[in-house]
Amino acid sequence: MKRSGTLATVLAVLLLAATPAFSQVIGAGNMDGRMVDATGAVLPGVTVTVQNLDTGLTRTAITESSGRFTFLSLPVGPYTLTAELSGFQTLKREGLVMTVGAIQSLGNMTIEVATVEEIITVTAESPLIETSRAVVATTFNERAIDNLPIQGRDYKNFALNTPNVVPVANSGRRTISMGGMKGLDTNITVDGADFNNTFFGSATGQPEVPYFVISQEAVQEFQVLANGFSAEFGRSGGGFLNVVTKSGTNEAHGSGFFFSRGDWGRGTLQDGNGDDLDNSAFSQQQFGGSIGGPIVQDKAHFFFAVDRQGFDRPVRIAFNRDVSGVCNSAIWGRPIAGVDCLSDEEGDTAEMLTNTAILAKVDMQLSQNNTLSLRYNFSDFKGENFFSTAGGTAGSVQSLAENGTNLEANRAHSFVATNTTVIGTNKFNELRFQYSFEDRPRLGQSDDLPTTVINDTGRFGRQWFLPITSNHSRIQITDNFTYLFGDHDLKMGADLNITDTAQAFYGWGGGYYVFATLEDFVDQNHFQFTQRVGLNGFSTPGSGTIDIGQKEMALYVQDTWRPKPGLTIDLGLRWEGQWNPQAPVMDQGLQSLNPANPGLDTIGLVQGDIPNDLNNIAPRFGFAWDPENDGRTVVRGGAGIFYSRTNLLLMANSFTANGYRQALFFLFGDDQPFTYPGTFPEAGLPPGDPLYDNLPRSDIAFFDNAFNNPRTTRFNLGVEHEVRPNLSLGADFVFADTKNGHRRTNENLQPPIGTDAFGRGLYDRSTIDGDYNQFQVEGSTARRRYSSFVLSARKRFADDFQFQAFYTWSDLKTDDDNERDSSGFRNTQPESLGADWALSEMHVRHRFVANAVFDLPADFIFSTLITAQSGSPFNVTSGNDDNNDGNRNDYAVIDDSNRALAQSGGQDLADGLQGRNSGSQPSTFVMDIRFSKAFAFGGAGRIEGLFEVFNLFNTANRSSTNGSIGSPNFGFLNIVNAPRQIQIGVRYTF
Secondary structure, three states: OOOOOOHHHHHHHHHHOOOOOOOOHHHOEEEEEEEEOOOOOEOOOOEEEEEEOOOOOEEEEEOOOOOEEEEEEEOOEEEEEEEEOOOEOEEEEEEEEEOOOOEEEEEEEEOOEOOOOOEEEEEOOOOOOOOOOOOOOEEEOHHHHHHOOOHHHOHHHHHHHOOOEEEOOOOOOOOEEEOOOOHHHOEEEEOOEEOEEOOOOEEOOOOOOOOOOOOHHHEEEEEEEOOOOOOOOOOOOOOEEEEEEOOOOOOOEEEEEEEEEOOOOOOOOEOOOOOEOOOOOOEEEEEEEEEEEEEEOOOEEEEEEEEEEEEEEEEEEOOOOOOOOOEHHHHOOOOEOOEOEHHHHOEEEEEEEEEEEEEEEEEEEEEOOEEEEEEEEEEEEEEEEEOOOOOOOOOEEEOEOHHHOEEEEEEEEEEEEEEEEEEOOOEEEEEEEEEEEEEEEEEEOOOOOOEEEEOOOEEEOOOOOOOEEEEEEEEEEEEEEEEEEOOEEEEEEEEEEEEEEEEEEOOOOOOEEEEOOHHHHHOOOOOEEEEEEEOOOOOHHHHOEEEEEEEEEEEEEEEEEEEEOOEEEEEEEEEEEEEOOOOOOOOHHHHOOOOOOOOOOOOOOOOOOOOOEEEEEEEEEEEEEOOOOOOOEEEEEEEEEEEOOOOOHHHHHHHHOOOOOEEEEEEEOOOOOOOOOOOOOOOOOOOOOHHHHHOOOOEEEEEOOOOOOOEEEEEEEEEEEEEEOOEEEEEEEEEEEEEEEEEEEEOOEOOOOEEOOOOOEEOOOOEOOOOOOOEEEEEEEEEEEEEEEEEEEEEEEEOOEEEEEEEEEEEEEEOOOOOOOOOOOOOOOOOOHHHHOEEOOOOOOEEEEEEEEEEEHHHEEEEEEEEEEOOOEEOOEOOOOOOOOOOOOOEOEEOOOOHHHHHHOOOOOOOEEOOOOOEEOOOEEEEEEEEEEEEEOOOOOEEEEEEEEEOOOOOOOEEOOOOEOOOOOOOOOOEEOOOOEEEEEEEEEO
């Protein structure tokens, strides 16, 4: 494992640094205002003090010649503000609450000449509308986090109840798309520190399951920025999930909770035809607690939280076709891949998943102007009998045998230290350090080989991509400096990320066969064979073992300028650089599959050349205008360029599938080395093995030496108005255009030999370099374009209730939707990549989300989450390789022969060649509710009983992954989301 620097060295820098520090707004909030007298004239020299009522933290500022004061990076919590000037009344303002990422402008604050010494106390909440923010931010406060019904209590699910955010369809990795971008482009920060796995392109932790690394019990507030952000932040073309964890206060507080779900009150799981299915017992328990308080009053505080979840999730194994009488012993003469009769594999089983998350935090005020925060969190996940494509938390229907499931584990550690100091009255600096380590062993439930896929039926045998062992480490150092002068807040900083991944991956290492239909399986007619084989002394597992890393650096400068009251202008410039690993370059004779074959220079591709991306210049502009300067209206807008990082997974094949360490075969048609179920030995081929003489042509992996990170140009414009106290309405428009998206192409395919009646190129599958099959090149030629219009209503908690509601109309077009695919090709016309420009599979035309919390009489609380959206598109394919390019992903032609089948699958399709994503999934609707009742218990303690219902109306919310018009299952709604579930719980707080 490679290491850069040591933990001890960096900690010493943190504790002894001569340059003090101050935290970013991403983990805290800003506050500003202007002091004026009774005539409206500005007042310089006013001493303004804010005090955090929970921790005693105090900050002081002196108003500038313009009368303006600013407090940057105030920790979240309740505050009191005091303004003092000799000869004037002392103003004390109470009721201020700082939220995560807030930009609070208090506007003009008036103090009058005093005839006697007096203090004027004003109780007024923080402004409802952030009149200094150029982009929309959706915040979930502590009341919402404590009371909304969130399945699994995973804080990331809050993001799905915000505008311009949708779950990524068909990725299996539970990622979240923000602002029209891919899920892997979403950036997550916790307490200002990067919380992403840069190898897989997802959040830290296990992405395929409802797995959390930080307990909801430890989350203070949660903010979603989906439409752009200032130059301080980057590595995302979409948006940010911004999380701040809880801290201790001057009073001891704690909690304990227990939640349980079972078969009782659960809607019946159904298959795609709406038929009820019997299931094994479902149960889920989640318990834990937290405690926080003072170590030294007003000086040091601690917080600790633990969360433990365990559940058995019912799964029905049901193949998509009737497999009665289909037995390997009858067809092939013996059981294969651990399976004889396929019908014996059907029935009920269950996934068994456990997860533990721990967080410990200490905050210290080293002096009036200097603080230090230390946080450690740990998580441990285990999954037995895990179906990698299972969805939801209440069960699913799967078309694969149990021996194809996974044994999953993930253990993650993260340590973050932040030192903050105020320098005088107008300078701030921050230094943050993070070290994280994630260990992720992933094993197959069995070693039954080969993996066998029947496209219209299901799968059996070991999961093709397992086993995998991997671990990931990160060192991050961030420094930010802010200088306040006049009407300007000038901020600059740097961020360094050093990541490393050690992994053993040899997917398809045991052999992988694909049959188009069940009839083809019975007739012993497979159309695809895939296998990865170790060469030249490498075993197959050894050939897939790598240790690679990246270095990411960013520099930025931004100026927030207030040229006049009510107008804020943000100007910024950011540079990002990404240094990628360099694959070893072999000698020409050793680089090829067989030493007797020539090298790989015939079409100008160079192995080992993974280009660094060092020219990412990102200007940013934003404005916020309060026309009346009364804090009730904001007109906001902005534009900028944003770059997304490229994850290491896309680079791994360039180290392994290079024709020397291993050969990777994707063989179709007549290019078959074996009859089913024959395979090459998983141990690999030693030098001189006779099998070298008859090896098929291998695929070779390359990385385009002109590769660039995705580049997104974004624009937003909107307005929000406080129509009555505590209630605002808004409208916002968003546009984003992305170039340099990832796309995989085959660069060893000869040009088409002609065209068909629809203008598609026709191929004879001949190769440019005849010694090899496919040259799989990772390129950056994909595009995407997103536009949306959002209507919003926000009600701050008052009169015993609060709510947020958002309607989003959107349009998302792309020409490639892969979420860091590690194999295969999405393009259907290699000669015309732009022909796939169409609605994205992540496109959602209409989406409505809302959340609300109501305080009822007698200490009852009712809360709800509502989501309703139109269906996403999907591809309608022929199931054949119609253009003979080696890929069976061609779009269907609708005519008299299949029109009725299309209609029976719920699709009203136009005649002729279908475009990309011409099918449409059904719409979905989910409403979750919670009732709770609190009782006094033990002096200052409260005990609360909770009753939650997820999917209250038991809406099936089905979808289909069967897009082949040649299959009798076309349009079959085989994905059935979670039925209604009831959860009961109890929570004790003090």
